[in-house]
Amino acid sequence: xxxxxxxxxxxxxxxxxxxxxxxxxxxxxxxxxxxxxxxxxxxxxxxxxxxxxxxxxxxxxxxxxxxxxxxxxxxxxxxxxxxxxxxxxxxxxxxxxxxxxxxxxxxxxxxxxxxxxxxxxxxxxxxxxxxxxxxxxxxxxxxxxxxxxxxxxxxxxxxxxxxxxxxxxxxxxxxxxxxxxxxxxxxxxxxxxxxxxxxxxxxxxxxxxxxxxxxxxxxxxxxxxxxxxxxxxxxxxxxxxxxxxxxxxxxxxxxxxxxxxxxxxxxxxxxxxxxxxxxxxxxxxxxxxxxxxxxxxxxxxxxxxxxxxxxxxxxxxxxx
Amino acid sequence: xxxxxxxxxxxxxxxxxxxxxxxxxxxxxxxxxxxxxxxxxxxxxxxxxxxxxxxxxxxxxxxxxxxxxxxxxxxxxxxxxxxxxxxxxxxxxxxxxxxxxxxxxxxxxxxxxxxxxxx
Numbered sequence: 001x002x003x004x005x006x007x008x009x010x011x012x013x014x015x016x017x018x019x020x021x022x023x024x025x026x027x028x029x030x031x032x033x034x035x036x037x038x039x040x041x042x043x044x045x046x047x048x049x050x051x052x053x054x055x056x057x058x059x060x061x062x063x064x065x066x067x068x069x070x071x072x073x074x075x076x077x078x079x080x081x082x083x084x085x086x087x088x089x090x091x092x093x094x095x096x097x098x099x100x101x102x103x104x105x106x107x108x109x110x111x112x113x114x115x116x117x118x119x120x121x122x123x124x125x126x127x128x129x130x131x132x133x134x135x136x137x138x139x140x141x142x143x144x145x146x147x148x149x150x151x152x153x154x155x156x157x158x159x160x161x162x163x164x165x166x167x168x169x170x171x172x173x174x175x176x177x178x179x180x181x182x183x184x185x186x187x188x189x190x191x192x193x194x195x196x197x198x199x200x201x202x203x204x205x206x207x208x209x210x211x212x213x214x215x216x217x218x219x220x221x222x223x224x225x226x227x228x229x230x231x232x233x234x235x236x237x238x239x240x241x242x243x244x245x246x247x248x249x250x251x252x253x254x255x256x257x258x259x260x261x262x263x264x265x266x267x268x269x270x271x272x273x274x275x276x277x278x279x280x281x282x283x284x285x286x287x288x289x290x291x292x293x294x295x296x297x298x299x300x301x302x303x304x305x306x307x308x309x310x311x312x313x314x315x316x317x318x319x320x
Numbered sequence: 321x322x323x324x325x326x327x328x329x330x331x332x333x334x335x336x337x338x339x340x341x342x343x344x345x346x347x348x349x350x351x352x353x354x355x356x357x358x359x360x361x362x363x364x365x366x367x368x369x370x371x372x373x374x375x376x377x378x379x380x381x382x383x384x385x386x387x388x389x390x391x392x393x394x395x396x397x398x399x400x401x402x403x404x405x406x407x408x409x410x411x412x413x414x415x416x417x418x419x420x421x422x423x424x425x426x427x428x429x430x431x432x433x434x435x436x437x438x439x
Contacts, residue, residue, distance in 0.1 A: 218340055218374045242373055243410035246380055258373045258409055292408040299370060299401050302337070 001180075001203050001320040002069040003233065007062030007083020008312040010210075010239050010254070010276035011113050015061040020282065027055050053313075054283035060314025062086065063113040064209060064276065066235065070200050072179030074102040078196065078207045078235075080133075083314060084117025092122045101128060104178045107135040108209050109193035110143030118144060119153050129162035134169050134177065136184050136194035141166040169194075185227050187211035189253035197227060203320040206234040206269070209276045212245070212253045213263070228267035232320045235312065236260040237276040238289070257293040258300075265297075265304035272297075273318070274311045286311055321349055327432035329360045329425055335367035338375035347378040354382040359391030360428040364421055366397035371405055379415050392416070396424035 031050060037043050047056050063081030070076055075096070077087065090096070103123060108114055123129045133140055144164075148157040157164075169175055171194070175182045180200040187193045188211060195208035206228050216222060228234055239254040257274060264272045274293060277286050290311040297307050310316070322333040330353050334346050353361050363379065365371075371379075379395065386393040396418040398406060406412045418424040426433040 215377070218343065218377075220340075241408075241410040242376060243414045246377055247414060256373070256409070258376075258405075262373055295404060296408050299405060300372065302339075302370075 001071075001198070001200055001205060003205065003318045003320065004067045004069075005065075005083070005312045005314060005316040006067060006087045007065035007079075007081040007117070008059060008275055008277055008314055008316075009061055009063050009081075009113075009279055010237070011063070012279045013061050013063055013082045014277075014279035016058050016283075020058075024055060024058075024283075031055070052287060054287040057313070058283050059277060059286045059311065061279075062314050063116065064108070065117055066207065068178075068180075068198060068205065070179040070198075073098060073100050074104055074178045075099055076178040076180065076198075077103060077105045079108055079114045079209070080105060080117040080121065081113050081115075082117050082120070085120040085122075086314075088117075088120070088122040088124070092126075101126070101130065103129070103131045105131065105133045106177075106182065106184075106196050106198075106207070107133055107137075107140055108187075108195070108207070109135070109189060109191060110137060110140055111191070111193075111210065112147075114210070115144055115147060119148060119155065123162060124164070125155075125161045127161040131162050131164045132167060133164065134167045134175075134182075136169055136171055136186060137192065138168045140168075183227070185223065188214060193253070195224075195227065197231070204231045204233075205320055206231045206236075208235065209237040210253055211237050211255060212251070213255050213259045217259060217263070222263075222266075224263055225266045228263055228269050231264075231267065231269040233271045233273060233318060234260070234264050234267075234269045235273045235275045236264075238274040238293070239276050239278050257289060258296055261293060261297050261300055261307065261309070264307050265300065268305060269307060270305075271308040271310065271318075273316075274309070277312070321345065323349065326425060327429055327435045329362055329429050329432040331362045331364055331421070333364040333367060337369055338371040338378075340372065340374055343372070343374040343378050346375065347381065350378060350382040351385055354386040354391060354393055355389055356391065357389050359386050359389055359393075360432070361386060361391070361393045362421065362424045362428065363393065363395045364397050364424075365395055365399070365402055366421075368402055369399065371402055373409070376405075376409055376411050376414075379411070383415050392428055394418055394424045394427055396421050
């Protein structure tokens with residue numbers, strides 16, 4: 001499986017502004033003092049080896065959208081946040097040769113930040129294309145139709161050129177979609193959300209966003225431990241610090257980096273990807289979150305297997 | 321888990337790792353102490369090597385219970401690893417942290433601080 005992140009923010013798009021770009025430029029130019037940057041190779045080397053990620057790049061500002069290539073001839077997409085616009089443009093530009101115009105979307109839930117990309121997903125306007133939207137909720141069609149309705153958007157849902165279908169998934173059983181076995185689990189979030197386990201050729205990907213883990217997470221039989229069991233990659237909502245998640249943002253439906261590490265250790269997962277970044281967090285804050293999470297992983301590991309930790313960014317690609 | 325009184329302050333001294341297995345006994349011990357009216361409780365971390373999210377939640381519940389009873393809970397003597405976990409989790413903003421036992425006692429009670437000074 002190959003995973004590409006098109007949107008990694010939570011709640012709201014959070015683009016880098018002019019002041020943010022200028023601050024990065026200032027940092028980079030200051031760092032460049034004394035470096036010999038006579039040719040492109042030297043500049044590339046300086047960028048890659050002398051600058052941190054938050055200095056040379058950005059985690060991006062699009063909301064949740066993740067593409068999973070299972071090797072099948074159909075697309076598999078996790079959520080339709082604002083990142084879906086860039087994914088659609090990539091597909092229309094011929095960036096996915098060998099795939100049929102069938103888009104299988106696993107929707108975590110119909111909150112705004114997870115569906116706002118559909119009206120800007122170019123394939124939705126092309127006759128002959130087919131979009132199949134799967135989820136644990138039974139009322140997804142209502143939510144997606146509503147965001148196209150006047151006065152919110154000028155193109156009514158029924159004017160879309162593509163055929164759009166909605167399929168409610170039974171969490172009690174496994175489903176075969178785009179060449180992968182799909183399991184799902186209801187999560188604690190306002191209006192419920194669903195996490196997905198995507199398994200193909202012995203490799204498993206967990207997509208668990210917009211999920212709060214409360215006191216029940218301490219139980220031996222906490223079901224998420226089994227759901228995450230042995231996963232090769234866990235994409236996890238680590239929007240808040242533990243203190244925020246337990247106090248002022250309790251019941252806001254999100255989780256923390258500490259709980260992410262602990263659940264992955266208990267489940268024997270191999271790699272954790274921090275996801276659903278707080279729109280209030282700048283690149284430096286997300287980089288610090290990653291660094292802190294790596295430290296906590298080492299402090300908490302005890303007899304658990306080492307867990308690799310990465311932070312999602314718009315454009316990140318991972319192989320399983 | 322060692323528990324002692326220094327004047328009007330109760331000092332609880334857990335040891336080892338505070339994790340999923342060891343949080344329940346800590347919480348069972350801590351909450352009744354913090355629910356007493358005007359409770360003054362110190363959790364001495366000198367013997368603690370690690371604390372998980374479940375342990376931090378127990379401390380938060382203890383601090384909340386103490387506040388509700390017009391009392392106060394203070395933790396002290398965090399080793400560098402545990403101090404790092406408090407920083408990473410931002411729990412130093414949730415639970416009052418003092419460097420050592422003398423400072424923790426002084427924050428809660430002048431009589432307990434004096435008793436500790438005089439052995």
